[in-house]
Amino acid sequence: MLIKLHGRSLRALSPERSPEPFLGRVCTNPALPAAARSREILLVEGPCELPGGFRAYLTRSETGVARQPNVFFIGAEFPFLGDGDIIRIHPERSGLTVLYRRSSAFNSMLVTERCDNYCVMCSQPPKERDDGWLVDELFEIIPMMSPETPEIGITGGEPGLLGSRLVDLVDRFRRFLPRTALHILSNGRAFADEKFALALAKVGHPDLMLGIPLYGDLPEVHDFVVQARGAFDQTIRGILNLKRHRVRVELRFVVQRDTVERLPAFARFVARNLLFVDHVALMGLELMGFARSNLDAIWIDPLDYQRELAEAVEILDRARMHVSIYNHQLCVLDPVLHRFARASISDWKNLYLEECARCEARARCGGFFASSVVRRSRGIAPFAIAEQSGPMVAQRED
């Protein structure tokens, strides 16, 4: 299912509107006690009398001019919106952005677009500008999130560039959402400063994991991919410092043309030097941003690296490390790798192709990034139930 999280087609129905963008939480209960309404945005289906006191109103049916301030017509857009979702409304731009979906298993929060790496396959290219408002906004909405939220992702840009603000942010999550797992995507370089790693550890978040990309066993490979000399040393030192202070770390390796040759060597290096990391994810490309502009230089068909991938997984698995394959469809993976494949793509950017409708393995498969349509593996083909007696065997259609 592909979900649109941002739109610019709100139509204001009330003359009185906030001049500035504002945040609020979706509520479908018009009878909510008045005293609890100030941060809530009432969502109604049909025409009805709108009770006062809500921060704003969204209606799916066209009505005349509304008496309440900040009433917007959204029609059939954002059909998934429901109680507890957190949105930003930008009246000037007729914009609505969904920041948090209560029903989603995984909500990802962008905290900065600045980054000190410049990865050749970056799916979210960095922007060098002051965007401190992003983290300010996150601070504001944390108390509005459901304490039952299973997991929140923090992403960038490079969250490590926030410095002590990142530590404060993790602390705020710990206090307001103590049962929510927190996953931070970071290049790890900032944690080469042991004091920073220690500060993060001292927050004592009960379920924190840092996902740190490492693209090779050699500095020249990693530094090239991230386009920063010295990044390999800093990232490794960051990982060591975090683990020294008992912060959980996941390594993320993106398989592309420049990294695939040393993928088995990378696995050996990790099993030997970084055995204590908590998880290793071997990931396929997400064809967005720089990955798209550099596509011809970095693309390799997954069919052409199954040997290297299988060898790497075997090395890591034999070392009793937790290893997963992300962003790969089952039909392009060697069958011995199927048990390591995870359906890892966030629902809002996940889709399946036409032929997937006929595929027996679809329910177990991670599918595609919405962005994958620009280049696809030769191996994409549905699995069909073999028409034979005996045990059920999945095999590929020609």
Next chain:
Amino acid sequence: MNQLADTFRDRSAFAPSGPYRLLPARFSRLDDRRYVITNDVGEYVVLERPALQALLRHELQPGTPLYADLKSRHFLFDGESRVALDLLALKYRSRADRIADFTALHMFVVTLRCDHTCSYCQVSRQMEEKSRFDMSQAHADRAVEFVFRSPSPAIKIEFQGGEPLLNFDLIRHVVLRAESLNREHGRDLVFVIASNLTRLNDEILDFCKGHRIYFSTSLDGPADLHDERRALPRGSSYRAAVDGIQRIREALGPDAVAALMTTSPGSLPRVREIVDEYVKQGFHSIFLRSLSPYGFAVRTSLVRRYDVDDWVKFYVEGLRHIIDLNLSGYPMREEFAAILLQKMFAPVGNGYVDLQSPAGLGIAGIIYNYDGAIYASDEGRMLAEMGDHTFRLGHLDEDSFEEVMTSDTLVDLLKDSMLEGLPMCSDCAFMPYCGSDPVFHKATQGDVIGHKAFSSFCKKQMAVLRHLIALMEDDASARRVLQSWI
């Protein structure tokens, strides 16, 4: 090859600049053609002589696969990157970590009595009736106190003899006493009874059920080979062993009993039969051991009756057979190879008592003799039976735990057993996979360090390690089997 967009620099912009520098390493000949080079933490690369020369002369070309592998495995570093030093230090610490948690194995000689009369026996056996060769309860209690003074989080108490089941009352007493103390100490506590199983009975098995007790027995091979050397008046030692093994598995589970074999001159041409006997008895593990030069074995000169080359031939043939069993679908591990492979490929230290540096004397294992004397190792106690008290650390009646563990005897032995400083070991490529055996060298050469050029221990280690590395390099199917043992 397609280019990156203009805002990106290509690979050459990130290539290391300047000459490379070497990290500490040792190399030895692997075979006629090749050398093996190892670093301090046990990573290795096999390379031919010209490549080795180029490496050492700083003439190796960056960008080649060999250069990349040597750099990845921390044999060299270059450019501005120095993180190799951090990682090497960390790996060294990981491997050495276990030394701080000393003495996991505590052996209790609960009696010296035995019902067998084996010619090669390592201990000076006594007649069964003479209960003055039993350990006293007072000594046992004192030894249990020593056990819990060791910082090791995992504790194994092994009952030895003689035949320990001849003094089962004391075993029961020690188990209950240790478990009672462990309620406070919370260690991972297990017990092993090293027995020939002739005295196994339901009462013993019933007791074992409620406790974490395992059995270790001897199985030298087929019945004739086993009985030839394990003389049991009025009976077959082989029969007692295989019957006992079945009874233990029935009562305590399939993993509750392990078997050890000892190689004798008669074994040498029969390694396949020996391995097959283990398969027949349902074992998935065998330790192909060499004959130890202690006890009666030395006195009867058995040890000189076969050369280490014969044993290596025996071992290589046995290992081949075991690998083939695996390839045919019967999982089986050869434990000596498994220990060495673990040292080669696992980043953490290996606890095998007999291959440590410093030696495992006192700090990997310690033994409390039936008479209250404390020895640094089982073999050290056997040497004492022959009149050499080099490895006697003290006595349960006279010495405190601190006095034993900090005694000059022990500290000097440990100092003299660190391979990093021993002649011929310090520059041997196999050093990270090896260990010290001071008792062996004292017994055979009269000196705890020994001259390695004349050491059959050294010869055996090198031969087996060369063989394993060559298999890993040259035989893909064998490699997969060996890797599964790590």
